[in-house]
Amino acid sequence: MEYTFYKYQGTGNDFVMIDNRNNQFPKDNVELIAKLCNRRFGVGADGLILLENDENTDFKMMYFNADGRESSMCGNGGRCIVAFAHFLGVIGKETIFVAVDGVHEAIIENDVISLKMVNVHEVKEKGDALFMNTGSPHHVQLVNELKSFNVVKEGARLRYGVYGEKGSNINFVEKNELGGFNIRTYERGVEDETLSCGTGVTAVALGMYHLGRTNENKVRVRALGGHLEVTFDVNNGVYSNIFLKGEAKQVFKGELSW
Numbered sequence: 001m002e003y004t005f006y007k008y009q010g011t012g013n014d015f016v017m018i019d020n021r022n023n024q025f026p027k028d029n030v031e032l033i034a035k036l037c038n039r040r041f042g043v044g045a046d047g048l049i050l051l052e053n054d055e056n057t058d059f060k061m062m063y064f065n066a067d068g069r070e071s072s073m074c075g076n077g078g079r080c081i082v083a084f085a086h087f088l089g090v091i092g093k094e095t096i097f098v099a100v101d102g103v104h105e106a107i108i109e110n111d112v113i114s115l116k117m118v119n120v121h122e123v124k125e126k127g128d129a130l131f132m133n134t135g136s137p138h139h140v141q142l143v144n145e146l147k148s149f150n151v152v153k154e155g156a157r158l159r160y161g162v163y164g165e166k167g168s169n170i171n172f173v174e175k176n177e178l179g180g181f182n183i184r185t186y187e188r189g190v191e192d193e194t195l196s197c198g199t200g201v202t203a204v205a206l207g208m209y210h211l212g213r214t215n216e217n218k219v220r221v222r223a224l225g226g227h228l229e230v231t232f233d234v235n236n237g238v239y240s241n242i243f244l245k246g247e248a249k250q251v252f253k254g255e256l257s258w
């Protein structure tokens with residue numbers, strides 16, 4: 001079978017993107033999706049995203065991790081699918097779409113996509129770290145010398161050791177010289193460090209505010225793959241109007257065959 005696919009990246013978090021409005025893609029085939037995401041035997045990506053029809057919003061986003069399994073929300077993938085929907089002519093410069101964690105709004109300005117994230121009702125303190133759900137589960141931990149920190153080793157240890165089989169994404173963070181924060185993330189489902197994680201960047205921005213490491217409700221976060229900006233309102237510990245903003249780009253198009 002042949003299928004046209006596109007590849008998108010948002011601050012280096014990369015995705016195979018497929019228009020599945022005809023519902024032909026075999027989305028239950030975990031091995032196939034994992035193979036497409038494999039960087040040696042497939043296209044290579046951190047995840048695969050399907051754009052599907054939805055009755056109540058502009059489109060539906062389905063997200064699969066590189067292990068081939070459907071997962072929780074992907075913030076960078078959400079920004080990329082908005083660019084893809086615009087490219088396909090499904091939407092104009094503004095949209096409302098549905099993903100696994102609910103309805104999202106987004107605005108496009110050239111290659112920059114602002115994506116509204118779900119509200120965050122609770123930031124839990126877990127020893128010297130934080131845990132919250134920004135659409136996906138995130139552990140946030142301040143470290144020294146982030147550049148040389150062993151993200152894969154420590155991320156895997158916490159992901160399985162503290163959070164069990166279901167797991168969590170694990171973010172390590174330090175303040176940077178620009179007044180923002182640097183982040184490195186170990187992603188569950190990829191089981192490796194990725195160049196950026198949008199729900200992780202969101203968790204770091206809210207977490208640093210929660211800890212009083214910033215008093216601003218506009219936080220710049222530098223991932224290995226580029227900068228993102230998070231803005232939000234906060235009321236009685238509940239974070240709302242959370243927007244994740246940054247570039248999302250189509251990088252190539254091809255034909256899949258299997």
Ligand SMILES: N[C@@H](CCC[C@H](N)C(=O)O)C(=O)O
Pocket residue numbers: 013065071072073074075076077136137168169187188189190196197198199200
């Ligand atoms: N890269 C993503 C997060 C994708 C989901 C995550 N791997 C999980 O399974 O929780 C992002 O940009 O948010």
